[in-house]
Amino acid sequence: MSSDVRFTDFKSDKQPTWCPGCGDFGTMNGMMKALAETGNDPDNTFVVAGIGCSGKIGTYMHSYALHGVHGRALPVGTGVKMARPDIEVMVAGGDGDGYSIGAGHFVHAVRRNVDMTYVVMDNRIYGLTKGQASPTSREDFETATTPEGPKQPPVNPHALALASGATFIAQSFSSDALRHQEIIQEAVEHDGFGFVNVYSPCVTFNDVDTYDYFRDSLVDLAEEDHDPSDYDAAKDVILDSDKEYQGVIYRDEESVPYHEQHGVDEDMSDIPDGAPENATDLVREFY
Amino acid sequence: MAADFNWAVGGEAGDGIDSTGKIFAQALSRSGRHVFTSKDFASRIRGGYTAYKVRTSVDKVQSVVDRLDVLIALTPRTIEENLEELHEGSVIIYDGERTTMQNVEIPEGMIGIDVPLKRLAEEAGGAIMRNVVALGAACEVAEFPIENLDSALEKRFGDKGQKLVDNNKEAARAGRSYVAEEYDAEFEYDLETTDEDYVLLNGDEAIGMGAIAAGCRFYSGYPITPATDVMTYLTGRLERYGGHVVQAEDELSAINMALGAARGGARAMTATSGPGIDLMTETFGLVATSETPLVICNVMRSGPSTGMPTKQEQGDLNHMLYGGHGEVPRFVLAPTTVDECFWKTVEAFNLAEKYQLPVYLTADLSMAVTEQTFSPDTFDMDAVEVDRGFVVDDASVDEHLSESGGFKPHELTEDGISPRAFPGTVDGAHMSTGLEHDEQGRRTEDTEMRVEQVDKRNRKVETATDREEWSPREFGDEDAENLVITWGSNEGALAEALDLLEEDGIGIRVLSVPYVFPRPDLSDAIEAAEETIVVECNETGQFANLIERDALVRVDRINKYDGVRFKADELAREIKATLETGTEATQ
Numbered sequence: 001m002s003s004d005v006r007f008t009d010f011k012s013d014k015q016p017t018w019c020p021g022c023g024d025f026g027t028m029n030g031m032m033k034a035l036a037e038t039g040n041d042p043d044n045t046f047v048v049a050g051i052g053c054s055g056k057i058g059t060y061m062h063s064y065a066l067h068g069v070h071g072r073a074l075p076v077g078t079g080v081k082m083a084r085p086d087i088e089v090m091v092a093g094g095d096g097d098g099y100s101i102g103a104g105h106f107v108h109a110v111r112r113n114v115d116m117t118y119v120v121m122d123n124r125i126y127g128l129t130k131g132q133a134s135p136t137s138r139e140d141f142e143t144a145t146t147p148e149g150p151k152q153p154p155v156n157p158h159a160l161a162l163a164s165g166a167t168f169i170a171q172s173f174s175s176d177a178l179r180h181q182e183i184i185q186e187a188v189e190h191d192g193f194g195f196v197n198v199y200s201p202c203v204t205f206n207d208v209d210t211y212d213y214f215r216d217s218l219v220d221l222a223e224e225d226h227d228p229s230d231y232d233a234a235k236d237v238i239l240d241s242d243k244e245y246q247g248v249i250y251r252d253e254e255s256v257p258y259h260e261q262h263g264v265d266e267d268m269s270d271i272p273d274g275a276p277e278n279a280t281d282l283v284r285e286f287y
Numbered sequence: 288m289a290a291d292f293n294w295a296v297g298g299e300a301g302d303g304i305d306s307t308g309k310i311f312a313q314a315l316s317r318s319g320r321h322v323f324t325s326k327d328f329a330s331r332i333r334g335g336y337t338a339y340k341v342r343t344s345v346d347k348v349q350s351v352v353d354r355l356d357v358l359i360a361l362t363p364r365t366i367e368e369n370l371e372e373l374h375e376g377s378v379i380i381y382d383g384e385r386t387t388m389q390n391v392e393i394p395e396g397m398i399g400i401d402v403p404l405k406r407l408a409e410e411a412g413g414a415i416m417r418n419v420v421a422l423g424a425a426c427e428v429a430e431f432p433i434e435n436l437d438s439a440l441e442k443r444f445g446d447k448g449q450k451l452v453d454n455n456k457e458a459a460r461a462g463r464s465y466v467a468e469e470y471d472a473e474f475e476y477d478l479e480t481t482d483e484d485y486v487l488l489n490g491d492e493a494i495g496m497g498a499i500a501a502g503c504r505f506y507s508g509y510p511i512t513p514a515t516d517v518m519t520y521l522t523g524r525l526e527r528y529g530g531h532v533v534q535a536e537d538e539l540s541a542i543n544m545a546l547g548a549a550r551g552g553a554r555a556m557t558a559t560s561g562p563g564i565d566l567m568t569e570t571f572g573l574v575a576t577s578e579t580p581l582v583i584c585n586v587m588r589s590g591p592s593t594g595m596p597t598k599q600e601q602g603d604l605n606h607m608l609y610g611g612h613g614e615v616p617r618f619v620l621a622p623t624t625v626d627e628c629f630w631k632t633v634e635a636f637n638l639a640e641k642y643q644l645p646v647y648l649t650a651d652l653s654m655a656v657t658e659q660t661f662s663p664d665t666f667d668m669d670a671v672e673v674d675r676g677f678v679v680d681d682a683s684v685d686e687h688l689s690e691s692g693g694f695k696p697h698e699l700t701e702d703g704i705s706p707r708a709f710p711g712t713v714d715g716a717h718m719s720t721g722l723e724h725d726e727q728g729r730r731t732e733d734t735e736m737r738v739e740q741v742d743k744r745n746r747k748v749e750t751a752t753d754r755e756e757w758s759p760r761e762f763g764d765e766d767a768e769n770l771v772i773t774w775g776s777n778e779g780a781l782a783e784a785l786d787l788l789e790e791d792g793i794g795i796r797v798l799s800v801p802y803v804f805p806r807p808d809l810s811d812a813i814e815a816a817e818e819t820i821v822v823e824c825n826e827t828g829q830f831a832n833l834i835e836r837d838a839l840v841r842v843d844r845i846n847k848y849d850g851v852r853f854k855a856d857e858l859a860r861e862i863k864a865t866l867e868t869g870t871e872a873t874q
């Protein structure tokens with residue numbers, strides 16, 4: 001790890017094809033800055049991306065990376081971290097990717113408490129497939145596939161996380177660059193699963209959950225005298241559906257990441273030639 | 288050939304059938320006898336009937352036969368279920384004091400031995416030991432020295448204290464004495480012991496052991512019969528060798544975790560069965576296009592859908608060969624014996640890393656749950672080699688950078704094999720994706736690059752096909768005009784069927800094929816034969832179809848898809864009939 005790593009070192013030479021003004025630009029910049037600021041460099045970082053406009057992030061960042069299949073990024077991140085506790089793992093995807101097709105994995109990644117940072121670019125819509133309702137879309141949000149709105153309440157990802165035993169829950173807004181970066185940084189530094197839902201507006205298909213909407217409605221928990229280590233306070237914030245928050249909502253100071261709980265500390269890529277020294281014991285067990 | 292002895296214990300699930308059978312099988316193998324076990328899970332009648340069967344001989348035994356010499360029947364149904372295999376002189380050990388067994392009728396010509404299993408067990412220290420009393424009784428019937436049971440009892444109960452071991456030894460002796468005193472009949476069995484030294488294990492265990500030997504560090508799986516034993520075996524053991532096992536939330540997760548670990552540079556594996564393979568298929572394509580080395584073990588059971596989860600079938604071959612959208616290269620290895628499960632697992636890891644692609648390693652239910660005896664040096668750990676393929680490090684990475692300095696994980700090479708850089712390698716950072724990509728792994732829809740990358744991936748198969756090792760195993764009469772080809776666990780039954788056919792003057796040449804893709808060219812052998820029969824456990828003849836396509840000829844088929852593995856004597860009859868009349872499917 002070199003101290004002279006700059007956030008631009010995490011930029012790939014591919015120009016993003018996101019729509020001009022897409023919230024994902026800001027989300028990505030904050031992630032790169034947070035990685036650089038926490039002392040990581042592209043060679044010791046692994047970014048796993050989902051599928052969606054959001055998932056394209058893996059292409060635009062420079063690091064070891066995998067752009068996987070829709071909804072399965074978290075298990076990939078888990079595998080990388082278990083094999084390589086020495087590597088910084090960041091997983092990114094959209095609200096559809098994470099809370100719809102990947103919802104099952106979300107719950108289990110949270111409860112495993114694998115030491116990685118999970119960034120969900122929540123635009124409350126499916127961007128890449130051109131504007132269908134997502135799990136976080138409002139109940140009356142009209143789209144081509146939901147002409148009268150989904151008529152179901154949106155998923156509350158933070159409640160899902162809290163109920164699943166999360167050790168770090170946060171929310172940020174991609175256009176509030178500094179706060180967004182700070183929050184991602186805290187998630188990276190957290191020992192365990194650092195979950196950040198990022199409001200990352202889709203300027204093309206969502207004219208309800210816009211920059212203006214979030215800017216006007218956001219309440220910053222840092223200014224609200226909120227104590228993230230207070231579980232009940234976190235619960236109140238999460239269940240208050242009348243407000244939009246940013247900041248660290250919950251942090252379990254006692255969090256022990258999965259690999260530590262399971263005594264995994266070795267780099268598993270180092271495999272010597274031939275069977276392990278005491279492998280004949282394995283045969284003897286069948287005697 | 289020494290006479291073999293067939294023994295079974297049967298009852299309700301929960302009667303301790305498995306452990307009773309296992310103790311006896313272990314006692315036999317530790318006495319230098321060969322053993323071949325099989326298990327009956329729920330069968331004809333719905334309910335909890337289960338049985339553990341042991342065939343033993345001083346000669347090698349490789350299959351099951353239609354014969355049962357001694358049966359420990361804990362329920363009346365046990366007798367009913369095995370009627371066809373019982374014969375004149377078969378011994379049935381039962382507890383006539385057990386309420387359900389009071390009115391049991393011993394079929395004519397068979398010898399019923401009524402032993403108060405529960406009462407004797409209680410006297411020895413607890414009713415729970417009644418199965419061990421029965422084992423003692425069986426030892427007397429089979430003239431098997433009861434001392435030889437002791438070490439198996441020690442292995443089984445040693446952890447729980449010497450007292451328990453001693454009680455069990457006493458229980459066994461009580462069973463033996465009871466039979467010796469109450470029944471002075473001469474039984475026709477005499478299980479001799481030898482000085483040979485054997486280990487006893489099943490296919491799932493051999494796969495797990497092969498994985499550890501090969502340096503597998505990460506395993507993720509989701510429980511499913513009959514693949515779960517692989518995970519059970521690895522759990523706790525992989526950790527001893529610096530690895531880790533994760534029970535994932537589903538198969539989608541399992542394969543993606545393994546993929547992540549492999550991208551991290553670990554040797555990684557997942558195992559599942561039919562329905563799980565379906566779920567993994569989406570990610571299978573990603574594994575292949577991202578050129579990630581991964582071993583995916585499919586322990587086949589009877590499908591489709593949930594089918595018959597505890598029954599034998601070899602019905603997933605087409606899926607493993609063609610499953611997934613689009614076209615991607617993969618290898619399919621199918622060990623044909625339990626010991627080969629070990630070696631093919633080792634090979635699967637080497638092939639996966641050398642050619643950087645997913646390798647299906649497939650066993651079938653019969654092989655997975657069958658325990659067999661082997662000489663310990665069958666699993667010679669010194670012979671295990673680890674070939675990690677083309678991996679660059681900090682020093683060599685420079686040779687594989689693009690002009691702009693980016694690493695090329697999909698470099699276009701002559702043999703199709705590109706360099707790999709594990710995370711942490713300085714200047715090796717790169718992206719992998721399921722999208723079509725250029726040499727650096729960056730998305731492209733460029734027509735030329737698309738073709739070049741598809742060709743590059745396929746070139747690996749061509750490179751691999753040149754290996755001599757893709758050859759079938761041959762046995763029987765090499766000059767015979769009748770050729771039988773098979774894959775998977777049928778080999779053992781076939782080997783024994785040959786002996787039976789030989790007695791009828793029928794010579795057979797056998798090719799047992801552990802490599803399904805790439806696979807050996809069998810055209811010459813088929814051409815040289817008068818008649819070719821492909822034996823497999825499925826209805827449509829998936830392997831036979833491949834062979835026909837390769838050789839552009841028609842072959843005869845013997846297909847079994849009733850959920851039960853081939854028995855040696857049955858297979859001999861089928862082959863004879865097919866040679867006489869041509870193709871006929873059995874069911």
Ligand SMILES: Cc1ncc(C[n+]2csc(CCOP(=O)(O)OP(=O)(O)O)c2C)c(N)n1
Binds near residue numbers: 051096121
């Ligand atoms: C298995 C599968 N189903 C469907 C798709 C099509 N698909 C691609 S992206 C996407 C939704 C993306 O939405 P979201 O995760 O919210 O990301 P966004 O594009 O809004 O950033 C869907 C349904 C796919 N790629 N794979």
Ligand code: SF4
Binds near residue numbers: 203
């Ligand atoms: S469609 Fe929406 S989410 Fe996708 S790039 Fe455009 S603005 Fe961003």
